[in-house]
Amino acid sequence: MEDAQMEEHVQHIRPPRCVGVVGLGLIGGSFAKAYADAGMKVLAHDIDKGTLAAACGEGTVAAPLTRDNVGECDAVIVALYPQDTVDWVVEHADLFGSEALVIDCGGVKRPICEPLFEAAERAGFAFMGGHPMAGTHHSGFRYARSDLFAGQPMVLVPPAIFSPELIDRAKAVLDPAGFGSYAVTTPETHDRLIAYTSQLAHVVSSAFAKSPTALKHKGFSAGSYKDLTRVAELNPDMWTELFLDNADNLDTELERVIVELQRYRDAIGSGDREGLRRLLAEGSAAKLKADGRYADVQGMM
Amino acid sequence: MEDAQMEEHVQHIRPPRCVGVVGLGLIGGSFAKAYADAGMKVLAHDIDKGTLAAACGEGTVAAPLTRDNVGECDAVIVALYPQDTVDWVVEHADLFGSEALVIDCGGVKRPICEPLFEAAERAGFAFMGGHPMAGTHHSGFRYARSDLFAGQPMVLVPPAIFSPELIDRAKAVLDPAGFGSYAVTTPETHDRLIAYTSQLAHVVSSAFAKSPTALKHKGFSAGSYKDLTRVAELNPDMWTELFLDNADNLDTELERVIVELQRYRDAIGSGDREGLRRLLAEGSAAKLKADGRYADVQGMM
Known part of the structure; x- marks a missing residue:
């Protein structure tokens, strides 16, 4: 029994062979490129047919992600706006494989995680909220690159009750993106x-x-x-x-x-010279403290 | 007569052989290093004796700048706080050579240029307000580097009435710093x-x-x-x-x-979705216009 559990655990945390990517913008596109570079099969969806065709044409995406093949994916990365993320996952909830891990990339977590934790529990797949701390002020697939996330922090938002193994699975799924660190928290704190x-x-x-x-x-x-x-x-x-x-x-x-x-x-x-000086010194000290440079704050004030 | 004037002009716009630098902070220190790298003799003053000794010791500064040798300088760069700048130049007004060009580096120009244009006219030397558009959030000589100004903009603030030659002289004096562009304006506009x-x-x-x-x-x-x-x-x-x-x-x-x-x-x-969207679109458009990317603004709104 223990051996069987262990085996199951090992199976879960191996890297995915087939990944679905929903939304080929800057974030989704960069994930797709990172997975393709790592030799994984990428199935992708984008409402813009031209973007999807380009991503297939350049070899990043193996084939369009459809209701018929989404069940093949070991992991699905959803990189849409928040409401679209919720809608897409709910619409496909019954199609994910029972071993699949779905991770979103939305910039807010309460409106996404609350409905999707429920949907995942109901339909029997795993859902993890995610927020990669990376980006540029440019958007769109043409700015996507496989190393966008290299060395950057990634925030993981698991359900209220979760097994440590879920974090390991998420890290294994995200590994090809090369994140530098992970932080685990609640939707509220995020x-x-x-x-x-x-x-x-x-x-x-x-x-x-x-x-x-x-x-x-x-x-x-x-x-x-x-x-x-x-x-x-x-x-x-x-x-x-x-x-x-x-x-x-x-x-x-x-x-x-x-x-x-x-x-x-x-x-x-x-013209409050002393007051202005104090405001500026406090701002400087706040910046140093926020960056963990407490030693530099000494004498500053 | 015309030939003599021409010769005088040529003499004026040749680079300085000896430069005074007042204040060896980030800005003054970087000027001193740039002049030393260009093979010019640098005389410098700093209220911190240790900084001055270090700058002399490393060979950036040939000797301390004093009331006795300030007259040797073809150009003097003053890199102090605004009030200290005014005080230092006024105190040394009668000691500058009649061919000397004094340039300050203060971050405001009205409180510096008004008194110093007057002082220069009275004492018979040339003064140009200056503001190098460069810096780091670090200050002090230890962060100074000879290429701090390389490719950066420099603002020049000449007196209300000036000859074009004064701008040429200032550019010749500043040339070793390697500025990328110059803008000439009034103290008020600056x-x-x-x-x-x-x-x-x-x-x-x-x-x-x-x-x-x-x-x-x-x-x-x-x-x-x-x-x-x-x-x-x-x-x-x-x-x-x-x-x-x-x-x-x-x-x-x-x-x-x-x-x-x-x-x-x-x-x-x-919750004014349309109003918020418009505010953000206007901010984006303002940024693009400010950067001269008018074409990108089309369709944005």
């Missing part, structure tokens, strides 16, 4: 952290880029302008959905940064 | 643009870094978090002075970005 690290960053960059002064920046700007405006170039449809799906957490972060900016404004407007 | 491209970027990054969520970013962040927080690590003394010296322009930009952020917050809070 959404709270991502509201700041990714979503607020995009809102602030978008707002920053809108000053009419930006039109004259050439010759008067360097790294700081470039950094602050980089992600203002974004996909408005996708980010609108992500922001509204995480409105509570994002509102908390937005309120905080607005209140904070007003503090600097007040100090600058009233 | 300060208005820099309030946005550099100062607002630093305030926003400082405010952004202060969310308590930042402490848990590891494993949940990628490029956008890194970009938004990079320049939060700053020199609080220097930036306090720069911000207060440009309070009027910075206040305008700060007000604008706060109002703009509140718009996103309102749209997110009220």
Whole structure:
């Protein structure tokens, strides 16, 4: 009995032979290329026929993923917008093999994981929420590359009760992407952290880029302008959905940064040299602490 | 007479043989290294005796810059905080050679250029306001490098009335630093643009870094978090002075970005999908226009 369990375990954690990829955008496309590079068979779906044809033509994708062959996949990576992710997985719930592991890539986890943990339990396949911490401000298959995730962090969001083996299976499935580290958490914690690290960053960059002064920046700007405006170039449809799906957490972060900016404004407007200096020193210290450089904070204040 | 004028012109625009550098921080230190690499004699001053000794010891600086030898310099680069810049140049006004060109590197130009154009006219040397668009979030001589300015833009701020030859002289003096382009403007325009491209970027990054969520970013962040927080690590003394010296322009930009952020917050809070999408599309378009990519804006909205 123990031997049989062990054997089953070993079987589960071997790498997948056939992977389904749903959505050949930047993220899905990069997964497809990484799997193809690793010699795995990739079946893929994309609503854009031209993208799918191109991915098949270049050899990344072996064949279109259909309701007929989705059952062959050991693993399915879903890289769609959140609502589309839920819809696609629910529609295919009864077609996945009983050994299949389905992992999504959505930028919010509560609206995806809650319905899909349920769907997976009902239909008898395994579902793991995922969020690769990688990307560019460009989107689409033409920017996809097999090393997009190399060395980057990956967030895993398992069901409320899970076996450690599920994490091993997810890591085995994701291995060809070459992630540098994994963090396991709940949908709630993921959404709270991502509201700041990714979503607020995009809102602030978008707002920053809108000053009419930006039109004259050439010759008067360097790294700081470039950094602050980089992600203002974004996909408005996708980010609108992500922001509204995480409105509570994002509102908390937005309120905080607005209140904070007003503090600097007040100090600058009233010529409060000591207060302004303290605000800036605190910002510097916050950055050093966030990066784990506590030693550098000494003497800073 | 015409020949003599021509000869004088040619003499003026040849590169300097001896350059004074005042302040061996990141900026002054990088100029000193660039001049030393170009085979020029560098005399330098720094209030920190250890830094000056190190710069002399490594051969970057030939000798300390003093009241006795400052008259030997064909050019003097002043890389101090704004008020210190004004004080140092005024104190040495009568000691510069009549052929000397003094260029400062301050991040604001009105409080520096106004008094120093006057001082230069009174004492009979040439002064040009300068602002190299380069830097790192690190400061100090140990981060200085001779190629810090290579390919970067340089802003020149000449007096209200000036001969074109003054620009040629400044470019000849700055040539060893390898700037990629030059922009010539007034102190007022410089300060208005820099309030946005550099100062607002630093305030926003400082405010952004202060969310308590930042402490848990590891494993949940990628490029956008890194970009938004990079320049939060700053020199609080220097930036306090720069911000207060440009309070009027910075206040305008700060007000604008706060109002703009509140718009996103309102749209997110009220679930206004169409309004939020439009705000994001406008931010994307603003970024593309600012970068001169007008063609990419088509169809975006």
